[in-house]
Amino acid sequence: MNILGIDIGGTSIKADVYDEDGTALGHFSEQSTKICHENQTNEILEQICDLIASYQSSLDLDGVAISTAGVVDSQSGKIVYAGYTIPSYSGTDFSSEIQKRFSIPVTVENDVNCALLGEMWKGAARNSHSTVMITVGTGIGGGIFTNEQILSGHNFTAGEIGYLPIGNADWQSLASASALVQMYEEATGLHHQTGKTFFEAVDKSDPVALKVLETYVHHLAQGLVTLSYVLNPEKMILGGGIFARSDVLLPLLQNELYHAVQDQRFLPREIVTATLGNEAGRLGAVAKFLMDQGKNLS
Structure with a gap:
């Protein structure tokens, strides 16, 4: 499997592709999170969709696993609450938009929960x-x-x-x-x-x-x-x-x-x-994706 693990923070968005054993496949990327505090806006959803399209141009992706700041409804894949660090983030619906555009499974979970899952899986x-x-x-x-x-x-x-x-x-x-x-x-x-x-x-x-x-x-x-x-x-x-x-x-x-x-x-x-540093969120997001797919983590 090729699972795109994405970690969204208030400063940067980091991504890499993992197999179902949690091994990074060498496609790491990082970009600045597009936030405008003056206008109280962000472009995160569009950034994520552009990122997925970029990876899909060279890889067959089996799913997208997102770790993100904010309070996350992990069942619907929506941001239900976000503080001042990411303005206008509440209500962002990753799951619906990604499935509509790319027709691939997606999971979304809070970043600390993902870091915990990553440490439980590999750390x-x-x-x-x-x-x-x-x-x-x-x-x-x-x-x-x-x-x-x-x-x-x-x-x-x-x-x-x-x-x-x-x-x-x-x-x-x-x-x-x-x-x-x-x-x-x-x-x-x-x-x-x-x-x-x-x-x-x-x-x-x-x-x-x-x-x-x-x-x-x-x-x-x-x-x-x-x-x-x-x-x-x-x-x-x-x-x-x-x-x-x-x-x-x-x-x-x-x-x-x-x-x-x-x-x-x-x-x-x-x-x-x-022990996992900045990779914990991405690994935990992948773990969440695999668990939701009914896979047993090794």
Whole structure:
């Protein structure tokens, strides 16, 4: 089979063709996502259709598997809600338009859910039966796998964990990568800081950076404890660029969690970092496609 796996983000659209074993067949492409914030418009649906046509000109495609930002009705293939990062995205109907134009099967799923499926198929969560994935970036997203399926919720919003209330704020305003950088800038008076410059200061044992790190880890752990109490997953996977510094973050998080819970049985058996990087979404989209086709994943 030739399955076109597509990952749609607010910055770029990445695609490659995979076989049913999840092997990339060497047709990777990447393009910028066409969004106009000034006019509150996007051209994503047309971009995806042009992309499919381009691949079809040289390959026989058996299906299209889409991973995308936003709240996705995975049964109908529509975007039912999207935040300000992709204007006018709500209501986009990938499934109907692609089937009308190309007459091939298509699946559409939320990007964090796809990343989780990818990690369960080929990455850090193989052989796990109960897994929660948390991605930490400009916001915080989540995916939940239990009872052999992704938990979607009746309005497909299960896993929107960035909105968890922590005190008087939501979790992502305290514990996203953006929140970390903002906290560091406020503490130092510096401008134009990044995660990289922050961790460089941590590596130099800068006292202000170390204090910010302590506060940040506490905020991050508060949400993880809540998820552990509610879901008690076998495995918890942490993803996002910030966990490139898992050498710093994981030991601190594990220590914070150890002291935050009533008993260790409330915690996951394992807390690990994601292993597939940017390919996780595409692989997970392909996994979703194969599962919907009744295939057993190897």
